[in-house]
Amino acid sequence: MQLKVRVHLNSSKLRLSTENNLLHAYLTSPPENGKANKQLLSLLKKKHGSCKIVSGKTSRNKIIETIKA
Numbered sequence: 001m002q003l004k005v006r007v008h009l010n011s012s013k014l015r016l017s018t019e020n021n022l023l024h025a026y027l028t029s030p031p032e033n034g035k036a037n038k039q040l041l042s043l044l045k046k047k048h049g050s051c052k053i054v055s056g057k058t059s060r061n062k063i064i065e066t067i068k069a
Helices: 035-048
Strands: 002-008 015-019 022-026 051-055 061-066
Touching (some): 035 051
Parallel strands (some): 002 022
Antiparallel strands (some): 051 061
């Protein structure tokens, strides 16, 4: 399954929300050295299991694919 995610950086707290079939991830980590991407995958893992970034590694708009074990 693929998820469309919009990342919001420098948030005061870590959270997920959904609007119009788009998942919004509010992250506290900076976008340096992949820290924000790691935090995003960690946050999504709690709800969707293993995930990987398919598209948008350096963009705020990402496509995430959940990995079935």
